[in-house]
């Protein structure tokens with residue numbers, strides 16, 4: 001299973017430690033194509049690419065992905081863009097949001113939840129997002145076999 005993980009980069013890196021925990025969990029289900037999003041030293045990875053090259057690479061990964069998981073607490077234009085593209089490409093999407101952050105999730109994201117191809121999970125603890133991911137991956141694998 002190819003997994004595309006989205007998390008804020010230029011939108012703000014305050015949740016990078018949580019992205020690492022999420023990526024660790026996702027790796028037990030398949031290949032995380034965008035593992036760099038969780039790297040604290042991300043600039044080193046991206047420094048040889050210009051913005052157009054980053055977009056091109058990411059969109060290729062997105063088309064190769066079977067599922068998309070996005071941490072959406074820290075608002076990010078890039079993450080919103082990736083989610084919109086994923087919807088257009090008919091990829092199942094799980095968004096993870098932490099209400100205790102004090103942020104309010106965009107209506108355009110929460111309003112997209114349909115419990116079929118687009119899910120939004122409110123989490124606080126690691127256990128919570130692990131359960132959302134487990135249920136989402138189980139659901140997506142079942143759909144792929146029918």
Ligand SMILES: O=c1[nH]c(=O)n([C@H]2C[C@H](O)[C@@H](COP(=O)(O)O)O2)cc1CO
Pocket residue numbers: 005006007008009010011012034037046054058076077078079082
């Ligand atoms: O250097 C980058 N590398 C990269 O892969 N991205 C992608 C992956 C992230 O899920 C998303 C973050 O967007 P933003 O930088 O607008 O917060 O965009 C974004 C940037 C910088 O915008």
